[in-house]
Amino acid sequence: MTLLILGLLLWAGAHLVKRLAPGARAVLQDKMGDGSKGLIAALILLSVVLMVLGYRSADGAVYWGRTGAMVGINNLLMVVAVALFGVGNSKSRLRGKMRHPMLTGLIVWGVAHLLVNGDVPSFVLFGGLIAWALLEMILVNRAEHEYVPYDGGSFAGDVRLAVITLVVYAVISGIHWWLGYVPFGA
Numbered sequence: 001m002t003l004l005i006l007g008l009l010l011w012a013g014a015h016l017v018k019r020l021a022p023g024a025r026a027v028l029q030d031k032m033g034d035g036s037k038g039l040i041a042a043l044i045l046l047s048v049v050l051m052v053l054g055y056r057s058a059d060g061a062v063y064w065g066r067t068g069a070m071v072g073i074n075n076l077l078m079v080v081a082v083a084l085f086g087v088g089n090s091k092s093r094l095r096g097k098m099r100h101p102m103l104t105g106l107i108v109w110g111v112a113h114l115l116v117n118g119d120v121p122s123f124v125l126f127g128g129l130i131a132w133a134l135l136e137m138i139l140v141n142r143a144e145h146e147y148v149p150y151d152g153g154s155f156a157g158d159v160r161l162a163v164i165t166l167v168v169y170a171v172i173s174g175i176h177w178w179l180g181y182v183p184f185g186a
Contacts, residue, residue: 004054004121008128010047014040015132019139051125060120070115071185077112078183081105082172083165090164091157096150100140103133 017025017040029036084105087094098104110126110133117126141147176183 001054001058001060001121001124003050004058004124007047007050007052007054008125008132010043010050011129012132012135014043014047015136016139019136019143055121055125058121058124060123062119064118066116068185071183074112074116075183077108077115078172079165079169081109081112082169083161084108086161086164086168090161091153092161093153093155093158094161095153095157099147099149100137103137106130106133 025036028039032039082105084098084101087098087101087105095101107130110130113126114122173183
């Protein structure tokens with residue numbers, strides 16, 4: 001569980017330094033230039049590795065397990081989560097209607113996984129990332145009062161988003177299967 005918690009803290013710290021310690025971030029950028037972005041990216045990658053290793057090795061009480069209904073709801077929510085991750089960079093009409101599509105997608109992803117993983121390591125991982133995403137939304141909203149929504153989008157952009165979502169969802173499902181986590185069925 002230590003690696004999992006360390007990974008979560010590193011993830012949150014690397015992402016939140018821009019909002020919570022802008023002076024330190026500016027000093028780092030002055031000293032390293034564009035290399036500071038590489039350092040932050042490396043810390044985020046390390047945090048993901050720690051979270052994966054920590055989650056896979058963590059034990060804890062189990063309060064509920066997978067059921068057919070929850071697996072089905074999880075899969076539907078995952079399609080929504082993948083779509084939301086793509087909305088922010090799409091030319092879809094939905095892009096102009098959402099301020100934080102990636103963070104919202106992460107929250108949906110976390111909730112979906114908690115529906116089928118009712119154990120303590122899942123509470124720590126998915127609950128921790130949900131809490132981080134909510135905090136990040138609050139901090140972004142406080143810092144960026146002059147939000148200007150995307151003005152554009154088209155039906156063709158909606159179709160592209162839908163196709164890309166389904167392809168990415170299929171790849172994610174395949175990776176889960178390859179790792180031994182069957183994403184379909186109880």
